[in-house]
Amino acid sequence: MNNMPANQTMFTKNRFFMLLLLILAALSAMPFGRPMSGAQEQGNIKDYNVILLTIDALRADHLGCYGYKRNTSPNIDKFAANGVLFENTVAQIPKTGPSVSSIMTSQYMQSAGVYRNGEKLSRKKKTIAERLFDRSYFTAAFLTNANLIYGSGHEQGFVLFNNYHTAPAEKVLEGAVDWLEGNRFKKFFLWIHLLDPHGPYTPPKKYRSMFVDDPFYNGTKTAATEYKTGSGNNSEYILGAIPKYQLINGINKVDYYIAQYDSEIFYMDEALRSLFETIENLGLQKNSIIIIGADHGESMGEHDYYFEHGMFVYQGNVNIPLIIKYPGGPQGKRIPQIVQNIDIVPTLLDVLGINEREKWWKKIFSRQDRIEGKSLMPLIKGETREENFAVSETPYEYDDHKSVMVQKGSWKFIMNSDKTDELYNLAEDPDEKNNQAEKHPELVKELRGHIRGIPKAAKRKGPEENIQFGEKEKEELKALGYLQ
Numbered sequence: 001m002n003n004m005p006a007n008q009t010m011f012t013k014n015r016f017f018m019l020l021l022l023i024l025a026a027l028s029a030m031p032f033g034r035p036m037s038g039a040q041e042q043g044n045i046k047d048y049n050v051i052l053l054t055i056d057a058l059r060a061d062h063l064g065c066y067g068y069k070r071n072t073s074p075n076i077d078k079f080a081a082n083g084v085l086f087e088n089t090v091a092q093i094p095k096t097g098p099s100v101s102s103i104m105t106s107q108y109m110q111s112a113g114v115y116r117n118g119e120k121l122s123r124k125k126k127t128i129a130e131r132l133f134d135r136s137y138f139t140a141a142f143l144t145n146a147n148l149i150y151g152s153g154h155e156q157g158f159v160l161f162n163n164y165h166t167a168p169a170e171k172v173l174e175g176a177v178d179w180l181e182g183n184r185f186k187k188f189f190l191w192i193h194l195l196d197p198h199g200p201y202t203p204p205k206k207y208r209s210m211f212v213d214d215p216f217y218n219g220t221k222t223a224a225t226e227y228k229t230g231s232g233n234n235s236e237y238i239l240g241a242i243p244k245y246q247l248i249n250g251i252n253k254v255d256y257y258i259a260q261y262d263s264e265i266f267y268m269d270e271a272l273r274s275l276f277e278t279i280e281n282l283g284l285q286k287n288s289i290i291i292i293g294a295d296h297g298e299s300m301g302e303h304d305y306y307f308e309h310g311m312f313v314y315q316g317n318v319n320i321p322l323i324i325k326y327p328g329g330p331q332g333k334r335i336p337q338i339v340q341n342i343d344i345v346p347t348l349l350d351v352l353g354i355n356e357r358e359k360w361w362k363k364i365f366s367r368q369d370r371i372e373g374k375s376l377m378p379l380i381k382g383e384t385r386e387e388n389f390a391v392s393e394t395p396y397e398y399d400d401h402k403s404v405m406v407q408k409g410s411w412k413f414i415m416n417s418d419k420t421d422e423l424y425n426l427a428e429d430p431d432e433k434n435n436q437a438e439k440h441p442e443l444v445k446e447l448r449g450h451i452r453g454i455p456k457a458a459k460r461k462g463p464e465e466n467i468q469f470g471e472k473e474k475e476e477l478k479a480l481g482y483l484q
């Protein structure tokens, strides 16, 4: 077969290796990873602390600062008035485990590799805690939710890792505030995750009637409280019914549950005052970046989906708050452009002046620590940015249902596993009632292009490793509606 003289073959091989060496040398000299701001190019690293507060199941439109009709969040509103509020933030997955994994790694679900609750975030992934720990930050977590226990993979990078399980905000914040007082002189990363708005909606007794029978309360609308046996993880649940774990004294009034959800937010907001005051009293606002966000929202009965999250990518499930405050940053600024939860980490790094340039060989051979979000600093500075779309998808948790959505401008396209398409113009139709997919085939085609490559079918079997839950945690997960 090979008619080439031996020396010529050798020459060809040598030339090939020379060429390869030259390419490698050129690659290693290349500055991969675009600098994120002028500050970084000058290596101007800021020694700011980082405080990240994520709130479970908090939809944006039930907060005062997002225009809600009830006064649910006076303290968060005050915080927002001194910071930057993003009006349209999309959670990448409407379920805790996968969503928090996306936030902490800045990767979409398909990259972060946590496809459903109960799966472990891989050790190979690089979380913001690890990135900051590597830069001498003292890292501490005060969390709730059994999906984020030690052993879930979220402990990586933390020196101190506390999970308060289903404890109310007061308890968790008491721990965090104590810790802040003792560690204020360290350069730290503090992560707090609160669970109060998550079902069942059981705020402390004195808050339970505050919104019942108020001017916004309508006691006539009801939902079913009887259940068929379904399949998969959520057999207790059917469309049109209040999930079993949410039922309070058999009540079937929809607005009663909405009032309780709002009371949970109000209670949590009141508890947050102690955190905000501590930050102020210790002078930490002068040298800390503070971020308030959420892992996903909660459906309040839209599309017949009651008091749950995860199964759909409608607005109530994926449209969440995001408020950022940092030293010298704008006060009371509101940004209407679409942004995503995966943008939090690159924004933090940008404000800190940390430019994490990936090594060329890592970029080629491993994508484990790739940052997929984009810094929000250009938007904060009033510049435009190319990324004007957001992607969200349901976890692989439902045997017969999977949805993927892309939002671009005011258009939102949803692709479902039953092969149906949905297209909504959120500017005119925020409740997603008027499906215009058939009317705009070209737009559907264009938006579908953004989500090509994300699998449509449910039942993905990933290379996942599961979290080992103890009996206590299994009971907690049942109470939160995660397990049967």
Ligand SMILES: [Zn+2]
Residues within 6 Å of the ligand: 056, 057, 095, 096, 097, 295, 296
């Ligand atoms: Zn959650």
